[in-house]
Amino acid sequence: MTEAIFPLLFGSEELRLLTAIGLGFLFGFTLERAGFGNARKLAAQFYLHDMTVFKVMFTAILVAMVGLYSFSAIGLLDMSRMWINPTFMWAQVIGGFMLGAGFIMSGLCPGTSVVSAASGRWDGLMTFGGIFVGSFLFAVFMDWFPALGSLYSGGSMGESVLPALLHVPAPVFVLGVVIMAGAAFVGAEKVERIFRQRHEPVELGPKQTPRTARYKFAIAGALVVVALVATGATAPSLERPAQPMGEVAPLDLAQEIIVGNPNLVILDLRSENDSAPGIPGSTRITSDFAAQQLLNSAGSAARVVVYDETGSLELAPATWPAGLAYYSLVGGLQGWKTDVVTPAEPSGYGTAEREFILWQNQIAGFFSGAAVRPSAVAAPPVVAGGAKKKKKKSMGC
Amino acid sequence: MKAKPYWNPYMAGVLLGLTLLATFLIAGQGLGASAFPKRVLATVGSEVVPEWTASNPSLGMYLEDDSNPLRNWLVIEVVGVMLGGLLGALSAGRFKPTVEKGPRISTRGRLMYAAGGGVIMGFAAALARGCTSGQALSGGALLATGSWAFMMMVFAGGYAFAYLVRRQWT
Numbered sequence: 001m002t003e004a005i006f007p008l009l010f011g012s013e014e015l016r017l018l019t020a021i022g023l024g025f026l027f028g029f030t031l032e033r034a035g036f037g038n039a040r041k042l043a044a045q046f047y048l049h050d051m052t053v054f055k056v057m058f059t060a061i062l063v064a065m066v067g068l069y070s071f072s073a074i075g076l077l078d079m080s081r082m083w084i085n086p087t088f089m090w091a092q093v094i095g096g097f098m099l100g101a102g103f104i105m106s107g108l109c110p111g112t113s114v115v116s117a118a119s120g121r122w123d124g125l126m127t128f129g130g131i132f133v134g135s136f137l138f139a140v141f142m143d144w145f146p147a148l149g150s151l152y153s154g155g156s157m158g159e160s161v162l163p164a165l166l167h168v169p170a171p172v173f174v175l176g177v178v179i180m181a182g183a184a185f186v187g188a189e190k191v192e193r194i195f196r197q198r199h200e201p202v203e204l205g206p207k208q209t210p211r212t213a214r215y216k217f218a219i220a221g222a223l224v225v226v227a228l229v230a231t232g233a234t235a236p237s238l239e240r241p242a243q244p245m246g247e248v249a250p251l252d253l254a255q256e257i258i259v260g261n262p263n264l265v266i267l268d269l270r271s272e273n274d275s276a277p278g279i280p281g282s283t284r285i286t287s288d289f290a291a292q293q294l295l296n297s298a299g300s301a302a303r304v305v306v307y308d309e310t311g312s313l314e315l316a317p318a319t320w321p322a323g324l325a326y327y328s329l330v331g332g333l334q335g336w337k338t339d340v341v342t343p344a345e346p347s348g349y350g351t352a353e354r355e356f357i358l359w360q361n362q363i364a365g366f367f368s369g370a371a372v373r374p375s376a377v378a379a380p381p382v383v384a385g386g387a388k389k390k391k392k393k394s395m396g397c
Numbered sequence: 398m399k400a401k402p403y404w405n406p407y408m409a410g411v412l413l414g415l416t417l418l419a420t421f422l423i424a425g426q427g428l429g430a431s432a433f434p435k436r437v438l439a440t441v442g443s444e445v446v447p448e449w450t451a452s453n454p455s456l457g458m459y460l461e462d463d464s465n466p467l468r469n470w471l472v473i474e475v476v477g478v479m480l481g482g483l484l485g486a487l488s489a490g491r492f493k494p495t496v497e498k499g500p501r502i503s504t505r506g507r508l509m510y511a512a513g514g515g516v517i518m519g520f521a522a523a524l525a526r527g528c529t530s531g532q533a534l535s536g537g538a539l540l541a542t543g544s545w546a547f548m549m550m551v552f553a554g555g556y557a558f559a560y561l562v563r564r565q566w567t
Contacts, residue, residue: 007425019423020470024477026416027428027530031478032485034409039497039511041403043566046559052406057534059410060417064538067418083426085527085536087543092532095525096547099518100554103529105562106514107497110522111430111478111530113515118479119486120494123511130515135434137516138523139442139455149454152524160542173540185407217407 004078006071028115037119039107039127046104049195051188058181066224069174089155106130156296158321165288165319182221242315245326248305250339253329254363256303257281265298267291267306270333274309279329279336280367282307288319295321307332341367401489417538424470427535430478431522432471435459439466455523471531499566510565 009016034056035041044050071077103109106127108116113131116124141148157165163173256264257280266282278284285291295304304326306313311332320326329335343360403409420428439459442450443466451457459466466472486492498507522528525547527536533551536544 006422008423010425016424017468017470017473020473021477021480023416023420023424023428024474025481025484026419026477027413027474028478028481028483029485030409030413030416030481032482032491033404033489034406034413035403037482037486037491040499040566043559046555047563047566052403055406056410056413057529059407060414060534061537063411063414064417064421064535065540067414068421068538071422077422081425082421082539084539085427085532085541085544087541087546088526089543089546092525092543092547093550095521095523096532096550097554097557098521099525099528099547100551100556101558102514102517102521102554103551104514104555104558105517106511107565108511108514109430109529110434110518111428111528114430114433114475114478115482115485116497118482120492122494122496123498123507126508126511127515127518130512130517131431131519131522132434132438133512134516134519134521135431135455135523136438136519138520139438139453141520142454143449148524152454157542162540162542162545165542170540177540220411 004076006077007081010078010081027111028118031112031115032119036112037115037121037124039116039121039123042109042112043104043107047195048191051192054188055185058184062178062181062224065174065177066227069170070227073171084159084161087155087157087160088153089157091152091154093155094151102134157292158296158319160292160319164317167288178221178224182218242318243320243322243326245306245314245316245328247330248327249330250336251360251363253279253305253336254340254367258363258366261303263299263301263303265294265302265304267294267304269306269308269313271309276333278333279307288317291317292319292321295324298324300324303327305329307336309333311335340364400491414538417534421535421538426470427531427538428474429471429527429531429535430475431519431528431531432469433475434519435523436466436469436472499564501564501567507565510562 009019031037035052036056041050042053045053068077072079099109106113106123108124108127110128110131113124113127117128118124138148142152162168163170166173168176253266257266264281266279268278268282268284270278270284272286283294285294295302298304300323302324304316304324305328306316306326307329309332311328311330311334313328313332316326331339339360340363343357343364404412417428420426435456436459439450439456442453442456443460451460483492496504496507498504502510518528522531525532527544527547529551532544533548537548
């Protein structure tokens with residue numbers, strides 16, 4: 001695998017800051033030349049007779065997405081060094097709707113208002129000024145209304161990306177987006193043609209994309225798809241790697257439960273149709289989303305123990321928050337039953353083993369309801385077979 | 398001088414996408430716009446009302462590491478956007494102090510709408526942690542879950558209110 005050279009300026013902050021002016025310049029120049037300094041052209045998107053906003057935006061997203069995922073797939077780009085927008089579902093759903101309402105009032109969005117103002121438009125300048133006021137109001141309202149604070153951090157899902165969330169391999173997902181966008185472009189051209197005839201057309205730059213040009217773009221698009229399939233077939237992707245887990249023995253877990261470790265989170269990951277009762281205090285997890293929500297609210301000191309029927313779990317999903325300590329229960333629920341609930345009676349043993357069995361039986365008594373909280377359990381014998389094997393997870397981003 | 402026509406949208410999209418891709422590959426982050434006002438506010442606030450600003454959940458985070466909040470990639474980038482927009486308009490013969498509006502609304506009315514929309518967007522972008530550039534475009538290219546939800550809702554919000562404000566445009 002090739003060495004990841006991108007992001008190129010990771011870690012050299014001075015140089016990185018210098019590139020901002022040039023890349024920003026290209027951004028502003030392109031937006032202006034696309035017509036995005038003109039509020040009437042942008043607003044026309046929402047009256048359906050000029051779909052330029054949609055076309056430019058989605059073409060740009062496709063190009064950057066295909067590039068990112070391809071570079072990542074061939075190992076040139078290290079995605080763990082990339083800043084990925086964290087998902088706060090409620091804040092972004094409601095914020096998005098509000099921003100759309102403001103967009104159609106201004107005819108500009110924050111980025112294009114900068115371009116509009118820079119090209120002399122007073123409405124652009126007013127919009128840009130309004131954004132300062134709005135940002136200030138938000139800061140003030142955060143102080144006044146605690147509910148806004150909970151909305152601001154509501155629906156936290158971490159650095160969630162769609163392919164990982166939906167369990168679709170990234171190249172397949174990217175390909176799907178490309179195909180859907182292609183269909184949407186065809187649709188956008190049709191919609192434009194219909195609505196341009198109805199409305200008196202506002203003079204807003206080039207008319208319909210000429211047919212020949214459309215063929216050229218279709219061919220270019222097809223080439224991109226072929227290139228993507230070629231690279232996508234080779235390797236994994238931007239999906240963050242699954243996170244390694246430590247192991248915890250059933251008796252150790254049992255002891256932690258009895259002692260009442262407040263940071264302990266036990267997740268029951270058995271299949272849904274397994275109706276046997278799980279480990280006391282564990283939460284049955286039926287969807288990855290539910291697990292993410294639970295873990296995001298668990299706090300950074302959480303000790304997360306997961307189990308299935310047989311103890312086959314080795315990796316925590318990439319979608320789970322990084323930085324928590326994950327452990328797999330050795331032997332799963334079966335291991336729990338044989339070690340904790342109904343320990344077997346061994347034959348022939350020395351003092352150390354005897355002590356161990358005593359300890360084990362006390363724990364069994366606790367979980368089968370036969371005994372009250374045993375006092376000895378807080379001090380497990382060192383000899384015990386289930387010596388702790390805590391691996392501190394060092395992953396993080 | 399007659400203004401040059403706008404670029405073909407697909408070509409403009411490809412160039413915008415390449416700019417965005419270069420940004421990711423070089424700087425390790427996407428493009429943005431709404432961080433600029435917030436960081437300017439944090440800077441002004443740290444001079445005028447330092448305690449309030451530092452403890453504010455929306456602005457305080459920019460003051461945490463004691464460095465200048467304006468010494469930031471996104472802030473410098475927005476300065477670049479201004480220059481790029483200016484040069485793009487000048488070189489296309491499009492720079493003109495004017496107000497973009499339809500015939501049915503007064504200049505003053507249009508400016509009120511523009512400012513009002515700006516206020517709403519400033520609030521919304523602060524809430525959503527990004528705007529059309531930082532969330533929809535950049536986060537969209539990364540396939541970030543919340544960014545796609547945001548993008549869909551921007552279009553939903555735009556279409557929902559388009560009818561109410563139509564007299565601005567036609």
